[in-house]
Amino acid sequence: MPTKTAPTPAGAAVADTDLAVIARLDAAIRARRGADPDSSHTARLFAKGPLKCAQKFGEEAVEAVIAASVDDREELKLESADALYHLMVMLASRGLSLADVARVLEAREGVSGIAEKASRKKT
Numbered sequence: 001m002p003t004k005t006a007p008t009p010a011g012a013a014v015a016d017t018d019l020a021v022i023a024r025l026d027a028a029i030r031a032r033r034g035a036d037p038d039s040s041h042t043a044r045l046f047a048k049g050p051l052k053c054a055q056k057f058g059e060e061a062v063e064a065v066i067a068a069s070v071d072d073r074e075e076l077k078l079e080s081a082d083a084l085y086h087l088m089v090m091l092a093s094r095g096l097s098l099a100d101v102a103r104v105l106e107a108r109e110g111v112s113g114i115a116e117k118a119s120r121k122k123t
């Protein structure tokens, strides 16, 4: 078991220790491929297929949206964790990972969203 990171103030900048948690979760999700669905929630989702994985992500994302809408920050943290985990499972069910998403974000770095949208309208 990794050592737990000390609590950080709300809204703190994302640190390497936070990214390490994501990397460990990624490894855990990968390790559940072909595991026993009776003992693993991830394996159960994989066994049900990509459509179920997508549905679960949608449900958890909506729950996060509701928490944000009513300004319940504790619930927002919990639901966002559920949504992030289920996003990663959904990506894995289609042979992708957050590394693929990171490459997309990397390609967009330095490109203003406003300028990009304006360039789309011209074409």
Ligand SMILES: N=c1c2ncn([C@@H]3O[C@H](COP(=O)(O)OP(=O)(O)OP(=O)(O)O)[C@@H](O)[C@H]3O)c2ncn1[C@@H]1O[C@H](COP(=O)(O)O)[C@@H](O)[C@H]1O
Binding pocket: 025, 028, 029, 032, 039, 040, 041, 042, 043, 081, 082, 085
């Ligand atoms: N981060 C998570 C995580 N977040 C949420 N969940 C589970 O997601 C489920 C969501 O519950 P719901 O009632 O919404 O869904 P459900 O039980 O499928 O019910 P239905 O929608 O099917 O009716 C709960 O069982 C949560 O425990 C998670 N399950 C696992 N992980 C991580 O994945 C690792 C591997 O887990 P297993 O695959 O279970 O070994 C764990 O060590 C954790 O690090």
